[in-house]
Amino acid sequence: MxxxxxxxxxxxxxxxxxxxxxxxxxxxxxxxxxxxxxxxxxxxxxxxxxxxxxxxxxxxxxxxxxxxxxxxxxxxxxxxxxxxxxxxxxxxxxxxxxxxxxxxHSSDQHPWFVESRSSHDNDKADWYVWADANPDGTVPNNWLSVFGGPAWHWDSRRRQYYLHNFLDSQPDLNFHHxxxxxxxxxxxxxxxxxxxxxxxxxxxxxxxxDIELRNNPPKDEVVEGSIGVRLDNPYAYQLHIYDxxxxxxxxxxxxxxxxxxxxxxxxxxxxxxxxxxxxxxxxxxxxxxxxxxxxxxxxxxxxxxxxxxxxxxxxxxxxxxxxxxxxxxxxxxxxxxxxxxxxxxxxxxxxxxxxxxxxxxxxxxxxxxxxxxxxxxxxxxxxxxxxxxxxxxxxxxxxxxxxxxxxxxxxxxxxxxxxxxxxxxxxxxxxxxxxxxxxxxxxxxxxxxxxxxxHIRRSYPELRHGDIQFIYNDETTLTFLRSYHGKQLYVAINTAGQDTILPVEHKLTALTLPEAIHSGYIDGDTAILPPFSILLASVIT
CATH class of the missing domain: 3.20.20.80 (Glycosidases)
Structure with missing residues (x-):
């Protein structure tokens, strides 16, 4: 290709x-x-x-x-x-x-859903995820909506619940059909x-x-700040393996x-x-x-x-x-x-x-x-x-x-x-x-x-297509190599508000960066990174 x-x-x-x-x-x-x-x-x-x-x-x-x-x-x-x-x-x-x-999902105003909710035997009756209530009238399982509360909404016309992972006006389509x-x-x-x-x-x-509508298990640990987790939203408390x-x-x-x-x-x-x-x-x-x-x-x-x-x-x-x-x-x-x-x-x-x-x-x-x-x-x-x-x-x-x-x-x-x-x-x-x-x-x-x-990214195939090999990092600094077709670029990034000095094991030629970008530089076998700067350098082999 x-x-x-x-x-x-x-x-x-x-x-x-x-x-x-x-x-x-x-x-x-x-x-x-x-x-x-x-x-x-x-x-x-x-x-x-x-x-x-x-x-x-x-x-x-x-x-x-x-x-x-x-x-x-x-x-x-x-x-x-x-x-x-x-x-x-x-x-x-x-x-x-x-x-x-x-x-x-679609809108609940989509013609597909309008027809689906009209009866149990129309052509699109099973185009959305419908389920009967539990014997006590409660929702079919414990699945939750990303937007808060149960992921099920009662529809009085069909006398069933339908699934919505987001707003109750966004019914989920049934991909099993x-x-x-x-x-x-x-x-x-x-x-x-x-x-x-x-x-x-x-x-x-x-x-x-999950076609069997099995309950999601609880998470063993809920840590605020991890991916997608906010403790004010109960959605974060489940391990979402069935929904x-x-x-x-x-x-x-x-x-x-x-x-x-x-x-x-x-x-x-x-x-x-x-x-x-x-x-x-x-x-x-x-x-x-x-x-x-x-x-x-x-x-x-x-x-x-x-x-x-x-x-x-x-x-x-x-x-x-x-x-x-x-x-x-x-x-x-x-x-x-x-x-x-x-x-x-x-x-x-x-x-x-x-x-x-x-x-x-x-x-x-x-x-x-x-x-x-x-x-x-x-x-x-x-x-x-x-x-x-x-x-x-x-x-x-x-x-x-x-x-x-x-x-x-x-x-x-x-x-x-x-x-x-x-x-x-x-x-x-x-x-x-x-x-x-x-x-x-x-x-x-x-x-x-x-x-x-x-413009720089477009000019260097190493940045668009190359492999990546990480060299060093701490909390605010990251260095790596980008390699493509025998050429290598050395990248060093400083996200801190003070200088960072790093040893360099490669022989490098620094690229000249435009004035809008805060640039690092090379001093002998050392990379000097001013606050909030990046060093791009060609590796000399």
Whole structure:
């Protein structure tokens, strides 16, 4: 297979959350024409592809992750013609387009569910996961929703419970039914025929459930701060072995891959969230007959230590085989990196060094819109929240709205995002100094650092495709080699606010980095790393 056909290996994928990107018609909501209008900006970053968060027809109870029509654009975002124009514009700029596919569940307003809930004997009666109540009327088992409470909702029409891993308005589809598989793959092919280059698969390990509906066991130990664990959410107290990550999922992923193989140069990246995410990533991407890539939540936690980074990388490398990882340190579901890892102290410098770290690790990369500006988490009052997850768990959990506020294009009251006086989420006043127009004129800005480093990554195949070999780490320092076709790059990263001095066993020639990036240097057989700096050097053999 040629490099051109495997464009996704080492690719950098820019995640666009359309509601918050750019509002082209001034109704307060970002839209597809707004993304097209900013295509020059996206291309200028030096990324390879765009991932569009859902824009399908939806009642928007979970802002598009509750789909009521998989094959159309919701009017608030535009039309199919607008989407076709976006595809054409992206391809003209040399960018691939990936779209979110939410296959695990639909909206309760989807015609499939409307029919399914109408009776026990209609054509789609078993397209969703229905179960009788226990003799005392209680829920069928102990499964819990990610959004809090039981994962079962009573339906008075069918007089049964239906399964929902997320909101009760997001019923889970029954992947054990072959007609469901066929119908979902038809919706995937609909978009392939329109020219999309790939799919980001939402909750890719949730598709199948245990057909016997066995109870999940409790966790032996619940440690706050570990992957996905918040003690205010009872979901963290179970070991989720029966409600997700089922072995039957492998067969579906193979069917999905078989479909994509009929459309050359297309790809998939699956979102994997579970207790054994790294092992699941390996299982889902090995063998070149399932997913092309997966990413987990392992780098979306509050642990930014280089100990954690190295442990995560080495764990997946040890079990990955011929599979391929994709990494992300920010997305639409987690607190922004500048706040989560930067702690708002030297956050500009920290945003740059964590970006450099991410772009030098082995694998493909997803960058969330606004990370290239160093945006911090917006602070919202309870009455400003729209995210049902945040509303349910306030005040211990502030929800996801703080990372979803509109992109500030200009340092003006409405941020250049819209002319509407009522954007769907408030424009964060504290982010206005970080607007695109402000950073364009500052050669030392986070924006310029991203552009510069993305150009460096494209220039060195070692960074896009090479193997990785870790050398040293402590809490704040990480060093490793990237090797490809006989060439090696030495990478040393310092995420601390003081100098770090490291012995170097290799003969090195340091690369000259652009001024927006804090660079280390070599002094004899020593690497000198100033605060928040990176050293890139060619290994002389």
């Amino acid at each position: 040629t490099d051109r056909q495997e464009w996704w290996r080492g690719a950098v994928i820019y995640q666009v959350y359309p509601r918050s990107f750019f509002d082209s018609n001034n109704d307060g909501i970002g839209d597809i024409p707004g993304v097209t209008a900013k295509m020059n900006y996206i291309a200028s970053l030096g990324v390879d592809a765009i991932w569009l968060s859902p824009f399908f027809t939806s009642p928007m109870k979970d802002f598009g992750y509750d789909v009521s029509n998989y094959c159309d654009v919701d009017p608030i975002f535009g039309s199919l013609a607008d989407f076709d124009e976006l595809i054409a514009s992206a391809h003209h700029h040399g960018l691939k387009v990936m779209i979110d596919q939410v296959l695990n 072959p007609d469901v598989i066929d119908a979902l793959l038809d919706t995937v092919e609909f978009w392939l025929k329109r020219g999309v280059d790939g799919f980001r698969l939402d909750t890719a390990n949730y598709y199948y459930h 997700k990550s089922r072995p039957e999922n492998i067969a579906f992923l193979k069917r999905l891959r078989s479909l994509l193989d009929q459309y050359p140069n297309t790809t998939t990246v699956g979102e994997v969230g579970c207790d054994f995410a790294l092992e699941t990533m390996a299982a889902y991407t090995q063998g070149k007959d399932k997913l092309h890539m997966c990413y987990s939540f392992d780098l979306l936690t509050h642990d930014s230590s280089m100990i954690h980074i190295r442990n995560t990388m080495e764990t997946i490398e040890a079990g990955l085989g011929d599979g391929w990882p994709c990494w992300s340190i920010g997305n639409h579901d987690v607190e922004r990196v500048a706040t989560r890892w930067g702690k708002n102290h030297d956050s500009v410098a920290k945003c740059k060094i964590y970006m450099a770290m991410l772009l030098t690790l082995r694998g493909s990369v997803c960058l969330y819109q606004g990370e290239e500006l160093g945006l911090h988490e917006a602070k919202l009052a309870f009455e400003q929240l729209v995210d049902p997850f945040g509303i349910n768990f306030w005040p211990e959990f502030k929800g996801r709205d703080g990372c979803r506020t509109p992109i500030p294009w200009k340092s003006e009251p409405l941020g250049g995002f819209t002319q509407s006086s009522a954007p769907w989420l408030p424009i964060a006043e504290s982010q206005r100094p970080m607007a695109v127009n402000e950073q364009e004129g500052n050669r030392h800005s986070v924006l310029h650092a991203y552009r510069d480093f993305l």
